[in-house]
Amino acid sequence: MTRRDAFPALMAAGVGALAAVCASPTSNGEPPAEPSAKAPRIEKRDLANPNWGYPKPKDPRRIPPTILMVVHIFGVKSTAAMPVGIGPDSGTHREYQSVARPAWTRNSAHDYIARNGEVIEVLDPATQTAWNNGKLDRPDRNIPTIDAIASQSGYNANEYCHREVECTGYPGSHPLTDEQLETVAWFVALDSLATKLEINRGTVTTHADFDSVNRPSCAFPPAERERKLGKIIDRAKAIRAEMLKPEK
Numbered sequence: 001m002t003r004r005d006a007f008p009a010l011m012a013a014g015v016g017a018l019a020a021v022c023a024s025p026t027s028n029g030e031p032p033a034e035p036s037a038k039a040p041r042i043e044k045r046d047l048a049n050p051n052w053g054y055p056k057p058k059d060p061r062r063i064p065p066t067i068l069m070v071v072h073i074f075g076v077k078s079t080a081a082m083p084v085g086i087g088p089d090s091g092t093h094r095e096y097q098s099v100a101r102p103a104w105t106r107n108s109a110h111d112y113i114a115r116n117g118e119v120i121e122v123l124d125p126a127t128q129t130a131w132n133n134g135k136l137d138r139p140d141r142n143i144p145t146i147d148a149i150a151s152q153s154g155y156n157a158n159e160y161c162h163r164e165v166e167c168t169g170y171p172g173s174h175p176l177t178d179e180q181l182e183t184v185a186w187f188v189a190l191d192s193l194a195t196k197l198e199i200n201r202g203t204v205t206t207h208a209d210f211d212s213v214n215r216p217s218c219a220f221p222p223a224e225r226e227r228k229l230g231k232i233i234d235r236a237k238a239i240r241a242e243m244l245k246p247e248k
């Protein structure tokens with residue numbers, strides 16, 4: 001499938017199931033209880049550069065992923081402190097403008113997540129591989145999926161990753177917000193259904209798992225890494241259960 005028709009179908013599956021949960025009145029006619037998960041606002045935008053794909057830029061994904069999620073923090077203090085959201089004045093919009101320039105030749109993520117949980121999406125994880133992980137440098141080989149990647153040389157590490165996200169923030173002063181963690185968990189739940197990958201510490205990862213030398217605090221300080229990823233994993237499992245509830 002092409003980029004343009006693959007992702008809406010995927011989203012429709014998740015959003016539709018959620019909408020049914022949100023809209024179902026209770027049997028006694030009372031308004032439904034507050035839903036435990038709803039889709040974040042996602043705005044799709046284009047990149048004016050070819051900064052995705054392997055082995056050549058713009059090549060479509062060539063192997064199935066083993067990892068659902070790689071969480072990153074954008075790490076620029078000035079944009080982290082700008083107005084929140086994805087509007088024209090926001091830090092996340094400024095970050096998008098930066099990475100979307102034709103002249104940009106560095107990294108790319110599938111999604112740029114604002115501090116209120118809203119999303120600018122630029123790549124389709126079903127067909128497009130992002131560039132965000134950089135090189136492996138003392139990766140965490142206690143994680144089986146990471147160890148498998150480090151044990152081969154035929155493919156770039158990014159190719160094993162379904163979705164990579166950049167969260168607007170700065171280590172220390174602007175750590176990831178609860179709203180950003182909720183959006184990440186929602187993506188993990190949705191992608192777990194699409195890819196059939198289980199939700200666990202092997203499939204929910206962060207940049208430091210790939211590069212503990214240069215990116216030890218992406219996306220979380222080392223002391224908080226496991227607790228935060230555990231929170232995402234637990235929440236994603238709960239959201240997936242909501243998505244799988246039959247329509248009434």
Ligand SMILES: [Zn+2]
Pocket residue numbers: 071072073132207215218219
């Ligand atoms: Zn990173």
